[in-house]
Amino acid sequence: MPIVTVRGLTRxxxxxxxxxxxLNGVDLEIEEGEFTALMGPSGSGxxxxxxxxxxxxxxxxxxxxxxxxxLTTLSSAQLSDLRxxxxxxxxxxxNLIPVLSAFxxxxxxxxxxxxxxxxxxxxxxxxxxxxxxxxxxxRRPSELSGGQQQRVAVARAIAGRPALILADEPTANLDxxxxxxxxxxxxxxxxxxxxxxxxxxxxxxxMEAARRVVELEDGKIARDTRK
Amino acid sequence: MKILMLAARxxxxxxxxxxxxxxxxxxxxxxxxxxxxxxxxxxxxxITKGISTLAGHVVVSAAGYRDDPDPDRxxxxxxxxxxxxxxxxxxxxxAPRIFLGGLLNSPTSSVGVALTGLDPEAEAKVQxxxxxxxxxxxxxxxxxxxxxxxxxxxxxxxxxxxKLVYMGQHGDATEMTSQLFRVRGIFRTGSAExxxxxxxxxxxxxxxxxxxxxxxxxxxxxxxxxSGTAAALELARTALADTPGIExxxxxxxxxxxxxxxxxxxxxxxxxxxxxxxxxxxxxxxTVLMSALERTREFGVMMAIGMKPLQLARVxxxxxxxxxxxxxxLGIGAGLLLTWPAIAWGIDYSEYLGGESVDSGGVVVxxxxxxxxxxxxxxxxxxxxxxxxxxxxxxPAIHVARLRPVDAMKHV
Ligand SMILES: Nc1ncnc2c1ncn2[C@@H]1O[C@H](COP(=O)(O)OP(=O)(O)O)[C@@H](O)[C@H]1O
Ligand SMILES: [Mg+2]
Numbered sequence: 220m221p222i223v224t225v226r227g228l229t230r231x232x233x234x235x236x237x238x239x240x241x242l243n244g245v246d247l248e249i250e251e252g253e254f255t256a257l258m259g260p261s262g263s264g265x266x267x268x269x270x271x272x273x274x275x276x277x278x279x280x281x282x283x284x285x286x287x288x289x290l291t292t293l294s295s296a297q298l299s300d301l302r303x304x305x306x307x308x309x310x311x312x313x314n315l316i317p318v319l320s321a322f323x324x325x326x327x328x329x330x331x332x333x334x335x336x337x338x339x340x341x342x343x344x345x346x347x348x349x350x351x352x353x354x355x356x357x358r359r360p361s362e363l364s365g366g367q368q369q370r371v372a373v374a375r376a377i378a379g380r381p382a383l384i385l386a387d388e389p390t391a392n393l394d395x396x397x398x399x400x401x402x403x404x405x406x407x408x409x410x411x412x413x414x415x416x417x418x419x420x421x422x423x424x425x426m427e428a429a430r431r432v433v434e435l436e437d438g439k440i441a442r443d444t445r446k
Numbered sequence: 447m448k449i450l451m452l453a454a455r456x457x458x459x460x461x462x463x464x465x466x467x468x469x470x471x472x473x474x475x476x477x478x479x480x481x482x483x484x485x486x487x488x489x490x491x492x493i494t495k496g497i498s499t500l501a502g503h504v505v506v507s508a509a510g511y512r513d514d515p516d517p518d519r520x521x522x523x524x525x526x527x528x529x530x531x532x533x534x535x536x537x538x539x540x541a542p543r544i545f546l547g548g549l550l551n552s553p554t555s556s557v558g559v560a561l562t563g564l565d566p567e568a569e570a571k572v573q574x575x576x577x578x579x580x581x582x583x584x585x586x587x588x589x590x591x592x593x594x595x596x597x598x599x600x601x602x603x604x605x606x607x608x609k610l611v612y613m614g615q616h617g618d619a620t621e622m623t624s625q626l627f628r629v630r631g632i633f634r635t636g637s638a639e640x641x642x643x644x645x646x647x648x649x650x651x652x653x654x655x656x657x658x659x660x661x662x663x664x665x666x667x668x669x670x671x672x673s674g675t676a677a678a679l680e681l682a683r684t685a686l687a688d689t690p691g692i693e694x695x696x697x698x699x700x701x702x703x704x705x706x707x708x709x710x711x712x713x714x715x716x717x718x719x720x721x722x723x724x725x726x727x728x729x730x731x732x733t734v735l736m737s738a739l740e741r742t743r744e745f746g747v748m749m750a751i752g753m754k755p756l757q758l759a760r761v762x763x764x765x766x767x768x769x770x771x772x773x774x775x776l777g778i779g780a781g782l783l784l785t786w787p788a789i790a791w792g793i794d795y796s797e798y799l800g801g802e803s804v805d806s807g808g809v810v811v812x813x814x815x816x817x818x819x820x821x822x823x824x825x826x827x828x829x830x831x832x833x834x835x836x837x838x839x840x841x842p843a844i845h846v847a848r849l850r851p852v853d854a855m856k857h858v
Contacts, residue, residue, distance in 0.1 A: 273750070275851050275852050296754065299749070299754050299755075300752070302750065302751065302752045303751070304752070307751075308747075308750050310747060310750075310855065314747060316744060316747075317459070317744070318455035318456055319452070319455075327748075328751055331751075331753055332752075375751070376751075
């Protein structure tokens with residue numbers, strides 16, 4: 220069974236008298252263990268789709284089903300819980316809480332889940348090692364480079380072992396070398412730990428790393444390629 | 447708890463803004479504490495002076511005397527009452543008093559006088575009139591001795607050792623009775639009323655003017671500590687249970703005007719203090735709201751990854767609370783520091799109030815105001831400050847809890 224099933228999804232925005240169809244009938248399934256790139260030009264609906272899959276926004280019509288649950292039937296508290304327990308997020312920038320150290324940021328999701336301190340510590344140290352940040356646990360975000368900050372965001376997302384990690388242009392604010400390193404890191408985690416990733420990007424070079432590329436155009440899926 | 451740590455760290459993100467707000471809370475509270483302590487000192491003075499000069503911690507008089515202080519409403523058998531009280535309350539000073547109104551005549555003129563007949567030895571330990579004597583001495587067992595005020599001595603053109611004749615109509619007498627006195631001491635309190643119209647004589651002299659033995663208007667009981675009043679009242683009631691036609695009152699009952707005045711004064715003072723508290727809270731509201739609005743995007747991320755709106759609201763509320771607690775602690779320190787000189791040396795208002803004493807609600811008090819630490823009221827206001835600052839964070843907290851993560855994350 221797929222982790223995510225999207226059926227007939229539309230999302231419209233009212234901008235004055237104009238209705239913008241950010242998503243215009245999307246059907247999509249994400250299987251466990253996939254490493255999927257969501258491609259498309261700016262404004263094609265990548266962020267809108269990730270927000271729908273991430274239980275952050277309600278659709279105009281259609282359904283998103285995660286773990287067999289139709290999101291439209293869940294209360295906002297249940298959605299919040301679903302995000303906490305099953306999903307991981309990496310955003311374009313300003314992902315981290317500035318007053319918390321790398322360790323504390325990476326720990327945040329586990330803390331919200333109420334995981335006990337010893338277990339938290341073990342998982343976070345292990346995860347920070349996975350993303351190559353051993354020795355930087357006590358640094359605040361302002362003391363880390365942009366690439367290192369995104370690695371902390373990756374660590375926070377995977378520390379909770381979610382079913383699915385959604386990353387919205389995680390490399391957009393990084394130079395291309397650092398960006399490719401981050402993608403390589405995520406791909407490594409995908410292969411090593413079978414973490415499922417969906418990430419939006421409009422960098423064609425990033426596409427090469429992905430095993431599946433879903434291309435969006437004007438709110439619709441134009442191509443869906445598996446390698 | 448982690449959330450508390452998060453709140454505390456957030457507060458010191460913009461150190462300057464937080465410190466300015468902290469200073470406002472600290473300064474506001476220091477003013478409040480200072481005012482409270484100065485008030486407490488004044489009330490204490492009014493109460494202790496009122497008790498010693500106008501009543502006692504416990505007062506025994508003829509039934510109905512408080513509500514209708516008719517000079518004819520005398521307590522007969524006053525000596526027996528005093529005796530019984532002295533036995534029941536060995537630590538207390540028992541001072542019987544008689545109040546007479548009449549004329550005091552010198553060879554050249556005459557003035558109206560409020561003459562108090564009293565036990566000189568007992569009163570010397572109770573009233574500070576003894577310390578206010580500028581010429582001569584306090585009364586002793588000489589029944590012809592009289593102590594008068596400076597202004598009265600002037601009006602009568604008399605000095606120490608001069609003769610005065612008191613005239614009045616008292617008790618069952620149908621004629622005026624009179625008595626010869628000799629000026630033994632002259633006092634100055636600074637109160638025009640006392641210095642111009644009050645005089646003190648021996649209890650026995652007043653009794654003979656009344657044409658009766660063994661009477662008094664009040665038998666006053668003075669305790670080492672006002673806190674012993676309730677217990678003393680109980681003991682007095684028991685000791686005098688078989689004495690008919692008397693009333694036994696605590697100082698609160700005997701001096702309802704003072705209690706009422708203090709309550710009124712305190713209530714009007716509280717209004718000012720609460721307004722000050724509200725102004726300080728506005729500062730807190732501003733600080734917490736600004737810092738919350740600046741972090742909108744961050745809150746969006748936190749909610750997106752699973753933090754619940756209520757948890758987020760709690761962080762914001764805690765920020766207000768931590769600010770309030772820090773400010774309150776500093777405020778207590780600053781308040782005590784500010785109060786300290788007023789405890790050690792007092793604040794001299796004699797220039798403004800024109801003299802060393804002033805009449806306040808019928809009680810003559812010193813114009814040097816001494817402060818007195820009032821831990822209870824300081825505590826109440828401190829707690830109030832923490833509640834107020836927490837409430838000030840309520841609006842920002844609700845605002846943040848209502849954010850949708852996707853909208854919040856659009857903010858930069
Ligand atoms: N909150 C919004 N209000 C109005 N229009 C929006 C909003 N969010 C997105 N859109 C519009 O929806 C379309 C898709 O946007 P988006 O999903 O952000 O594209 P992408 O992430 O691929 O750049 C764009 O035309 C954008 O202008
Ligand atoms: Mg986008």
